[in-house]
Amino acid sequence: MIKPSILISNDDGIYAPGIYALWEAMSEIGKTTVVAPNTEKSAVGHAITISDPIRIEEVTRANGFKGYAVNGTPADSVKIAVKSIMKVKPDIIISGINAGANVGQSLLYSGTISAATEGTFLGIPSIAISLDALRDMDFSTSKIVAKKIVNKVINHGLPNDTLLNVNIPKDIKGGIKGYQITHQGAIHFEDNFEKREDPRGRIYYWMTGDVKDTDIELESDGVAIKEGYVSITPLQLQMTNFDFIDKLNDWNF
């Protein structure tokens, strides 16, 4: 069997621990190409770089890790990987392993997801993968999960216009409880802005916030990981609220 060609990207940047762990895992099952932002690009949403020139730099890390650092966003990285760096389209794209979960409303801010979105636009089965931890990250479970899910996607394929958003719970006693297919839940940040004065007397603000989650069912992404399950959510990129179209037609514009 020919090894699949796997494109790896992320939004934490090419020097992040998560992309290194993902590279290790994917190297066991495929031929890897790593193309990722040269610096951390969290919360960039689905941004692309249209007004600035894009540069690519080859990067090496320990144990033979080789990749391309892009001075752009996750979406830029996937675009330029597929259109300019790789001679043949990859069989699959995986973005991560992100430091911190991407669940609920935060999906729409996520650079990790935007890399997978871009892959989906390009017609390539794509996966976003995140670990629900911001420090003391242990990627050993995540690596096993990543391999399992990539193999499943290669075997089954994905519908057009659909990507998988995978979130892995923090390492918990006794290991993960299993896999839960979920929907995007209601979990979100209730934002506030903390007002401060700088040393020169000018006002500035920090965005802060508290997590709010009203979901209780295990089929919600945020609940699943809190309960110790790997959450797998199929996301689609068609945003139309088709149910509301008939009503709008009654507004008599």
Place this chain on the structure above:
Amino acid sequence: MIKPSILISNDDGIYAPGIYALWEAMSEIGKTTVVAPNTEKSAVGHAITISDPIRIEEVTRANGFKGYAVNGTPADSVKIAVKSIMKVKPDIIISGINAGANVGQSLLYSGTISAATEGTFLGIPSIAISLDALRDMDFSTSKIVAKKIVNKVINHGLPNDTLLNVNIPKDIKGGIKGYQITHQGAIHFEDNFEKREDPRGRIYYWMTGDVKDTDIELESDGVAIKEGYVSITPLQLQMTNFDFIDKLNDWNF
């Protein structure tokens, strides 16, 4: 009748002609507050600023235009407007008038839409409005359309989790043909990267691309504006592909 409180934002920045035109139109029907990025923030997607301090500056333009310039993204602008600048939540949020249509796949890159997305997250009926022109922009039709749609939304309300994406055709002979309720179409950019060498011999790339549109029916956003109709698309922010959940459950993770 009490005039509605209308929050105006955009992604072209507070000095753009489109937001000025929108302010003029909205001033005729409501009490306006303008909060927008201090510079152009196109194609930023749904980015937010979490690692940098945010500053706000008061801005004035001709004929009494007053607003707040934010050194952040469209989403930041709406968040800080509602959470810190305005004492009472606005009745409605409108983002634009964008220079250039936001239809098809490009919705996901759009800062104009992200401002409306943020408003929707905050529970406020929100509208994104764009003119299908990049130069020689005449906003006279757009201003009439904006007022009509804002009045309709104030009368009817919008479902939770749903915003309206409005696109206005270029000024055409005989005026617009009417209003068409649409869905997000397939129109997209087929990207390429143009490779160049800078004066010091270093390689860089420009993102370029051609518009591809396979849609033919008037109910597609891109087709509607090409045919001279104002396109109104209801967009929802729940991204789950619910139809695919049963199939995923059969993958036996």
